[in-house]
Amino acid sequence: MHDLAIKNGLCYIEGEFVHANIGIDGNRITYVGKEEIKGELSVNAKERLVLPGLFNAHTHLAMTLFRGFAEDMPLMDWLKTKIWRAERKLTAKDVYWGSMLGIVEMLKTGTTCFSDLYIHMDEVAKACIESGIRAVLCYGMADRGDPERAKEELEIGEEFIRKWNGGRIKAIFGPHAPYTCSLEFLKEVKEKADQLGVGIHIHVSETREEVKEFLQKYRSRPIEKLEEIGFLSPKTVIAHAIWVDEKEMEILAKRKVSVAHNPVSNLKLASGIARIVEMMKFGINICLGTDGAASNNTYNLFEEIKLTSLLQKVHTGRADALHARDVIEMATANGYKAYQIDGGKIEKGKLADLILLRKSFNYIPLYNPLYSIVYSSFGCEVSHTIVDGRLLVEDGQPLTLNEEKIIERAEKIKEKFLDL
Ligand SMILES: [Zn+2]
Numbered sequence: 001m002h003d004l005a006i007k008n009g010l011c012y013i014e015g016e017f018v019h020a021n022i023g024i025d026g027n028r029i030t031y032v033g034k035e036e037i038k039g040e041l042s043v044n045a046k047e048r049l050v051l052p053g054l055f056n057a058h059t060h061l062a063m064t065l066f067r068g069f070a071e072d073m074p075l076m077d078w079l080k081t082k083i084w085r086a087e088r089k090l091t092a093k094d095v096y097w098g099s100m101l102g103i104v105e106m107l108k109t110g111t112t113c114f115s116d117l118y119i120h121m122d123e124v125a126k127a128c129i130e131s132g133i134r135a136v137l138c139y140g141m142a143d144r145g146d147p148e149r150a151k152e153e154l155e156i157g158e159e160f161i162r163k164w165n166g167g168r169i170k171a172i173f174g175p176h177a178p179y180t181c182s183l184e185f186l187k188e189v190k191e192k193a194d195q196l197g198v199g200i201h202i203h204v205s206e207t208r209e210e211v212k213e214f215l216q217k218y219r220s221r222p223i224e225k226l227e228e229i230g231f232l233s234p235k236t237v238i239a240h241a242i243w244v245d246e247k248e249m250e251i252l253a254k255r256k257v258s259v260a261h262n263p264v265s266n267l268k269l270a271s272g273i274a275r276i277v278e279m280m281k282f283g284i285n286i287c288l289g290t291d292g293a294a295s296n297n298t299y300n301l302f303e304e305i306k307l308t309s310l311l312q313k314v315h316t317g318r319a320d321a322l323h324a325r326d327v328i329e330m331a332t333a334n335g336y337k338a339y340q341i342d343g344g345k346i347e348k349g350k351l352a353d354l355i356l357l358r359k360s361f362n363y364i365p366l367y368n369p370l371y372s373i374v375y376s377s378f379g380c381e382v383s384h385t386i387v388d389g390r391l392l393v394e395d396g397q398p399l400t401l402n403e404e405k406i407i408e409r410a411e412k413i414k415e416k417f418l419d420l
Pocket of ligand 1: 058059203291292
């Protein structure tokens with residue numbers, strides 16, 4: 001008898017869809033196979049597709065509160081006149097409700113783990129604990145060349161890690177970017193991360209201008225410089241990596257750094273198209289993220305899945321540039337791998353983070369589920385979401401969250417930003 005049994009689903013196992021039963025005990029998958037199994041709780045997955053849960057590898061979760069707040073503006077204008085001013089008004093409680101809103105959306109669209117870099121992170125951690133979702137969290141630090149500030153930022157970052165690291169929460173360091181953090185500060189962050197045995201999540205080479213300015217200042221490209229100061233390791237995840245040359249790709253591959261690709265945000269902010277296929281040729285681990293909801297505007301990872309595939313096709317001029325299977329791996333196993341979490345696969349012994357998809361009209365006729373998922377999904381096909389062995393969404397309904405109340409609070413918080 002298992003704690004939870006998922007029966008008769010068409011399951012994504014080692015790159016193929018096969019009929020199987022899945023047994024879960026505690027927070028791990030303990031059985032995958034054709035034998036009849038029983039569970040204290042059992043989910044009938046007949047006519048459903050079963051996938052490892054999706055991993056959203058780059059978010060600023062509480063920015064849900066700013067989606068639709070300021071649109072169609074040039075990037076710097078948008079940041080300076082709108083987003084940064086609004087963020088100054090953001091309280092810890094607002095971040096809690098904004099995070100809850102993001103978590104409802106993620107759980108309902110099949111995301112079982114996300115990696116967040118933002119402010120008031122205690123509130124994000126609380127929202128994760130209460131909702132049951134898994135997360136990698138870090139306080140977003142920037143010293144802007146001020147040694148006093150560097151000291152304070154590192155203290156906040158470290159305190160957050162000591163307070164929250166463990167269980168479903170993996171707490172790491174989040175220096176914002178090489179253009180908002182000094183090299184001295186980045187070196188200190190790396191030393192501290194090594195001491196504590198934790199990873200680092202950072203933005204690198206998102207815009208052409210940022211790389212140009214970096215080159216002028218340091219006479220070296222950002223990733224070359226990060227390599228020079230010993231910053232890169234298999235525990236580093238860099239978001240974006242759009243303006244990266246081949247020498248830098250070689251460095252990323254050598255240091256086993258993972259790249260979080262955010263295609264919707266990159267298009268919306270006109271940042272560019274990351275060279276994903278080329279990076280894959282170097283053997284770089286690519287995972288997918290949405291970035292913040294102000295530049296996306298959703299946390300529905302199925303949008304990133306489809307767009308990743310389409311963008312690489314048009315970018316390389318080859319319709320076979322990426323296989324649907326590669327993109328599914330980016331959205332699942334590669335995210336778990338990037339942050340060293342033992343999930344992302346339907347396999348005995350792995351963490352039980354799984355989702356069930358119904359075969360809705362947009363999947364019909366169903367020739368190959370891989371293609372339906374990558375090219376036809378809206379996100380609303382997700383019927384069940386299981387995180388850490390616990391059922392969090394059943395038949396599309398969140399079990400641990402009060403969706404109505406969260407919506408009401410978010411609408412109320414909106415009012416304070418209306419005069420900006
Ligand atoms: Zn970002």
